[in-house]
Amino acid sequence: MLTELLIRNLAVIDEVQVPFQPGFNVLTGETGAGKSIIIHALSFLVGERGDPDLIRTGADTLLVEAVFDLGTCPQVRAVIAELGVELDDDTLIVARELHRSGRSRCRLNGRAATLAMLRLIGKAVLDIHGQHEHQSLLDPANHLRFLDAFGGETVTALKERYIALYRQLQQVERELTDLQRSERERIQRLDLLRYQADEIDRANLRDGEEEELVQERQRLVNAERIAERIGRAVDRLTGDGGALDALGDALHALKEVADFDPALQAWHETLMQTMDSAQEVAFALERYARTLEFDPDRLEEVESRLDLLRRLKRKYGDNIAAILRYRSEITRELERLESSEEHLERLQQERDRLRAVLAEVARELSEARHDAAERMAKAVQAHLKALMMERAKFKVAINHLPDPDGLPLPDGTVAFGRDGVDRVEFLIATNPGEPLKPLAKIASGGELARTMLALKASLPRTHEIPVLVFDEVDVGIGGRTAEAVGEKLREVARYAQVLCVTHLPQIAALADWHLQVRKVDDGQRSRVVVTPLHGDARVQEVARMLSGKQVTPTSLQHARELLQRAARATAAARGG
Template identity: 40%
Template sequence: MLAELTIRNFAIIDSLGVSFNKGLTVLTGETGAGKSIIIDAIGLLIGGRGSSEFVRYGTAKAEIEGLFHFDENHALMQKCEEFGISASDGMAVLRREINENGKSVCRVNGKLVTLAILKEIGQTLIDIHGQHETQFLLQPEKHLFLLDSFAGKEFALLLTKYQETYAHYVDIQKQLKNLTENEQQMAQRMDLLQYQLEEIDAAGLKENEDDELQEEKNKLSNFEKLYKHLHDSYENLYGDGRGLDLVSNALAELSAVSMIDDDLRKKEESLATCYYALEDLAFQIRDSFESLEYDAGRLNEIEDRLNEISKLKRKYGHTVKEILNYAESIRKELFVIQNKDENIDALKKKHEKIKEKLSAEAAKLSNKRTKHAAVLKEAIQKELKELYMEKTQFDVMVEKGSFSGEREFGPYGMDDVEFYIAPNPGEPLKPLAKTASGGELSRVILALKSIFTKHEGVTSIIFDEVDTGVSGRVAQAIAEKIYRVSSDSQVLCITHLPQVAAMADTHLHIAKDTEGSRTVTKVTALGSPEKIQEIGRMISGVEVTHITKEHAKELLDLALHFKQTS
């Protein structure tokens, strides 16, 4: 759940800190007070698209920070482990800063993350449903994903298996297409590959050859410098009266007294070891400069060879290894082209075999979808009855193949899924996207949220004025439904309905005020008297009378009775 939210320099918000509790939290206030601005801030906190317009005028950046609590089995744990983020204490702190140039800085538990990662993590914590988001119900292609999500983990495993097979199927199709394309293009491609392969093979490249040649070139180019310094190094060690002579003298002096003290004997042995090591090193240095030979012809050969390799690198790869790998890849491609007919026959056999496998897996998906569609249909029907749509018929249609009539494989199987509805008795079922009114769509989406809350495991759900356009007993039903959703997930709800406000476990009032010459937004947690006053304002709209307060108190009493008995 979202426990704390801090907002600074965001839109008309100067500085705001809000604590949230479990259950249903309602946010109310006059239009334009800043209720939706708070929801916008939460949306940005979980990866929404930001811009410089969100930064409060006259400030350098907007800052949003949220503290979330979650249990050890929450999907967030897997996401944090995937991205290397520490989250072992059941708490996550998401932070986002938006600079005046529109760029964002995102952190999760103090670790810098990309906006994409913030979004992945945020989507496991909060589901924001705004008054305009019912639009996704008007897009039939989204209905399949809703059904698949409802189907659960077992179905997800089947879908993953199908998609692996589908990827193989698509790859074979691509290979077949490449082999059966225009003959002239194929001949031109073969000529090009043959030329490239001959050029690389003619060079006779060896892996790491360029590094070895460069090392040899450096030695030849610095012959005089190498010889002089190696020779001088040897002379300083082994010349008369030089390093080794002085060490030898020191060893002789120490040997003269080593028998007197065990400690001195150990020092003599250590110095003797060092002397013989230095002597051996001196001989190695002597061998190094004596073995040096300058060969101007060899230096020219190396430079020519490096130039040849450099030309090949410009064409085929940054390293000799990459060039050799490219040669191997085009060798295989040439073999396929040169043996085109045989390869086409082999690929066609593979294609038929994988098609049979894909068809069987697609059939399993279809069967599972059909079964889960029936369950989802019954669950939605039940929810709609509680929202005073008891006479409404709802169905989840699974079309095996496609609505266009052409049966073909896709990344999600061979099915199309679409929700159908008949709001009035005696009418046939018709596509939801073409039939449902705005109020009906709001109730369908609330029914779906009630069902999916148990499947998605989202910590918090936000409803931003989803109750717009309803009243009377439907408003009461929506209030009861939103409360029931809050029993499984924390719910934050912006509302103008007094029935919903009365159901709140926590009631926050949002108001706009002026400090100096600037407008600021303030949030106040309401106690019982303030709740009556605010709900009375929501009922009357203008003047809160004694009768209005009595009505507000009655709504609160009815809400309390519902909570205690439901």
């Protein structure tokens, strides 16, 4: 419910804080006092376009801020949660500012928000009805939702089953579309992968091969230089006067004195080991030199193989191991692509099965809706009768749209969507002899307001919107009709908070919470004051509404009687 509304610098309002209560709230006051500005402030708060010209003269910014208690509104809390807004003790504070530049700023519980977020919340928490405003009940797009709410558990269960099947069908059709759309791409991909697999397989790669080839290439390219350097090294070791001769002389010299000192004996042994190692190196170098041969044919083979590896690396990976991993990936993708034809057939069979089941559930859901439509039409018509529209006719029209690609039903193949196959629209004829017309085409403001009220009264327990706002609900009515409208508003207020701007005392007297809106002139500027009325103050206001500006003893007495009668009627309606 709406607990408080703050308005600052909007039209003639400098600053006003409006408290609201559960149940039936009315705003009364003389014409031009600013009652409709308060309703306009609510519309602005939940996303209506803001006009900088509405900012009070001398101010730069207008502000509207509302406090909602969502303790009994789980469906609204769910919307809030989806938007990522945290609630503090089920309290939601919605604020919107408008600057003269046209720039708007929105906040939810003190955090920055977008105008789109405010509109989403507005649709969930507020339903505002003016004389010719296109609100939820005027928009045929919403009529199906109201009919389903009226239909109760039977319709709800069928709709949930239908939606689950519809989502499954959508998923299957998306997969089918992707497969069919990409068939040419699939064939092209198969050709490419097969070519790549063949190219890699023909290369007969071996991990570590590249390093071995690089080393072999080095030997082949430098064979002559290596042989020349090895020859020189062997000559320095084994030639006359070479290292081995020098080591032999050194050994002979040490041997002559080794017996004189154990240390000399150890060095003699070390030198012998060195000489053995030098001889071994010399022999090994000679053997290696005999294997060296410059082979241009082998060099060409090695160069060609390395070039192939470089090309494969550019295409498939940084090294042979990476190329071999990619080859494994090719195998897996080929298996998937080659099996997609079977997958396509399975999906087509699943699609046909789901469409058949969906068509049957859609038929059952449509039948349940037709039954609910008849009951709803009778309920609304009964409320219209109570609202002094005895001769009005109301109908819930359900139609199907032919579609050759739709679902097969007894009346043909029809279009279908997330909510089923039914196109629902509320129709009404307010006078005898008139054809049934859409709600939006009702000419009389009073008839429109009462029709809205009858619809609301028909959906009290299932209605999802916790705050209902009626502006000019009393247009063109009076007397007993006004009392009937007030009683119906009070009835609706048992299940939702109702805010109503009214000029009629019969309606105001039935309210649970009465707010008076006055325009005060201090001699320089006008401002708006909102005052909760109790006791004698409320009697005075109802008397003014009865007689005009001049309140008389008779009008005061009439006001007391009206309020007492309303109190008794309210107590009786509530069982007490």
